Amino acid sequence: MKNIILKITLLLAVFVFVAGCTKKNEKTDEAKQNQNLINTEAYNNLEKVNLGNDKVTLQYQFKPGDKFSYKLTTLTSTDQTVQADSTLKSKSNQSATYNFDFNVLKVDKDKNADLSVTISSMKIDADNNGQKITYDSKANNSPEIKSKFMEYETITNMPYNVKLDANGNIVNISNLDKMVEKLNAMQPSNQKLNAQQKEQLKNSIAEAALKPITQLIFRELPNHAVGKDSTWTKNYPGSLAVFQLQNTAKFKVDDFVKVNGARAAKISAILSAKATGNKQGTDSGVTYNFSDPIISGGGIMLFNIDNGKLIKAETSTRVEMNVQLEMKDAAQKTKKTTRKDITTNKNIIELI
Secondary structure (H helix, E strand, C coil), X not given: CHHHHHHXXXXXXXXXXXXXXXXXXXXXXXXXXXXXXXXXXXXXXXXXXXXXXXXXXXXXXXXXCCEEEEEEEEEEEEEXXXXXXXXXXXXXXXXXXXXXXXXXXXXXXXXXXXXXXEEEEEEEEEEECCEEXXXXXXXXXXXXXXXXXXXXXXXXXXXXXXXXXXXXXXXXXXXXXXXXXXXXXXXXXXXXXXXXXXXXXXXXXHHHHHHHHHXXXXXXXXXXXXXXXXXXXXXXXXXXXXXXXXXXXXXXEEEEEEECCEEEEEEEEEEEEEEECCCEEEECCEEEEECCCEEEEEEEEEEECCXXXXXXXXXXXXXXXXXXXXXXXXXXXXXXEEEEXXXXXXXXXXXX
16 A cells, blocks of 8 residues: 555655755845746736736635636656766656646635546656656556556546635645545455555545645635735745755745736745755665755746636746765675756646
């Protein structure tokens, strides 16, 4: 069961736009950093809207019975260099496209909304050092393909519920029983999950997989009115390898613009963090020494201030990790290895 949880976590938790850091005391040109990660030129030619000194409240607006859909595209690439007696390089790329269908079930007096969510389609194209992998949920897949990609089969076309507050925070994810039963049915008969394992899997799917990917679509908004050049921040903890991260996301209303006739706030975001942790240690006879991670993140989003929905968002992260490893071989000679991983990820969310 742990392998199943790990697969779902790694394959679906697509670098949520809540992680990024710069080196301590390093001055960062936020505008330049954002430009390097996101093609901001595509957003610079939008017609501007002059609200004067007026401020607006950025809130999601839902009515029972509302239906809407989003397309999420994630582009991920990883370059790895391992140097020991020789140098080995590897590269992987993945493109994933998800379609989400939403149905508003109810909205309470505090504007908390209960939504039914269905990932109606999923397409994955990956290339790992020339080894190509493709999955399309809409294809007429054989039982062998379905078994091979059971983590995708589990969450596709299986509705789940999300409780969302007016600021875009996911409060709760529920209605996962059928999803877990579907996954359980795909297991070999001698590996069926017991009741406790099912509950653990349900919690893991909700918190480690579905919540991060769904939160990409519902960006967290400020709880106060904003105008042009208004800023706000969000702080939260995180982790990466041996490091604990104290993340800070800084948002700014760059302008108000027109998108397809609707008024929208154009919001940019830059992330920073402080990394702490024991960079040196030994595990299973292997001594490791990590360098400080180098992580950067940036993004732009367009939020419709008339109907309270995200129109489009693009976010990107770049993560560089370096580690030196030492271990004894069969002859008790010390072998030294260095490893460098650079991962870039881009997420594009579009209202369709």
